[in-house]
Amino acid sequence: MTATTNRRVVLVSHPKGKPTAENFRIEDAPIPTPGDGELLLETLFLSLDPYMRTRMNGTATYAAALELGDVMVGGTVARVEQSNHPDWKEGDVVVAYSGWQSFAISDGSNLRRVDPDSAPVSTAVGVLGMPGFTAYAGLLEIGQPKAGETVVVAAASGAVGSVVGQIARIKGARAVGIAGGPEKCAFVKDELKFDAVVDHRAPDFAEQLAKACPDGIDVYFENVGGQVLEAVKPLLNNFARIPVCGLMSHYNDAGAGASIDLSLTLFKSLTVRGFLQNEFVERLEPTFLKEAAGWIKDGSLRYREDIVEGLDKAPEAFIGLLDGKNFGKLVVRVAE
CATH class of the missing domain: 3.90.180.10 (Medium-chain alcohol dehydrogenases, catalytic domain)
Incomplete structure (x- = not known):
């Protein structure tokens, strides 16, 4: 000291x-x-x-x-x-x-x-702490991706989103990331090995996202809200799961922020669940820490x-x- x-x-x-x-x-x-x-x-x-x-x-x-x-x-x-x-x-x-x-x-x-x-x-x-565990718990406990399904995550170069997409791929799903700017998009695609990435700053962002998800979206890991959510909603498949861990684009707003209307939830049989990572704390040690450390060691989880x-x-x-x-x-x- x-x-x-x-x-x-x-x-x-x-x-x-x-x-x-x-x-x-x-x-x-x-x-x-x-x-x-x-x-x-x-x-x-x-x-x-x-x-x-x-x-x-x-x-x-x-x-x-x-x-x-x-x-x-x-x-x-x-x-x-x-x-x-x-x-x-x-x-x-x-x-x-x-x-x-x-x-x-x-x-x-x-x-x-x-x-x-x-x-x-x-x-x-970071990757072995709250952000990494948030990604792990929200995706696996709520999103429950199956092999071959499409998982979309915003802020894909960030602490939580980067881990979500990589775990989705480890579980055999297809990972589509959304990030801001060419440098972050290149990192998500080339370093993190997502299957596809879309720049939310692009003027035709919604069209690009639809092209990247030809079979629709089965899991959308929500941590941003805003225009990203609006582009995601038309692509959600029946029975899609939406873990909600944050609404970053609305934290400075005075209003209520992003929403998914109940009619969409009803007609597509969606599962929408907000969560805090401490709800699943029993999986932190040793399950998450052991698995994540192993993935980092074998190169399948990068940060x-x-x-x-x-x-x-x-x-x-x-x-x-x-x-x-x-x-x-x-x-x-x-x-x-």
Whole structure:
């Protein structure tokens, strides 16, 4: 530990539309001291994810809203700096939920041990963490793709979408990705090996998507909404399944966002289910972690990280995330 203060990012105002730098304050506070049965964690990596935007509105959703002055929430990879807990020792690396700050106190619950020798520790909040498990659980538990079916996923170069399409292919389905711009589309097709990819920025996007899905869509993994959903709806097959894990294009809206009307759901016998990854937490260890690690080892599951240096850069990087500026899983390196 070389730091002498606890740098943290707090919410100082609720965004109206897109967040701006003025919604955040970067401040220094004393490094907290752990009490009996507690640990002092030093943050190594902070995960930046779209869901954080919904926590900034001042109203509760599936979780309590952030109050003004609160440290921004977020998953982290951290190192135990001091331990007064029998189950944890100094130097242990863990997944925690300590937020946008350099140090945090934990009572030892809700921590997951990380093996630094098995993979880069940053992957514990990426392909081997919440985003990867969101893809795994939503696709396999709700989407249930069968061999030969067509699975479509938006934001296909991102942390969740990239894993969805690759697992679909591992299970024998046909993966069609949607991404923004030639560079991301090339990555999805050439590096991730999706069967097809469509650029949502193309003026004839809907026509291109239809051409890429000649047999319709059996599973649509929803994480964006907006024009992508509108292009998907006419292509849905009877009995199509739609896991809904996010509506990123609507997080800055004041309205209700994207929707699938009930008549379409009825006439095509659709299954539409929203979910949070913690609903399936019993499959995290050892099932997901074991399978995903094996897929990474044999090359069938690839990943890309977009690493930003320094906690001070977190607000700017997060604002860019909501505009699709990141390329791969966005993480902030807070400490070495």
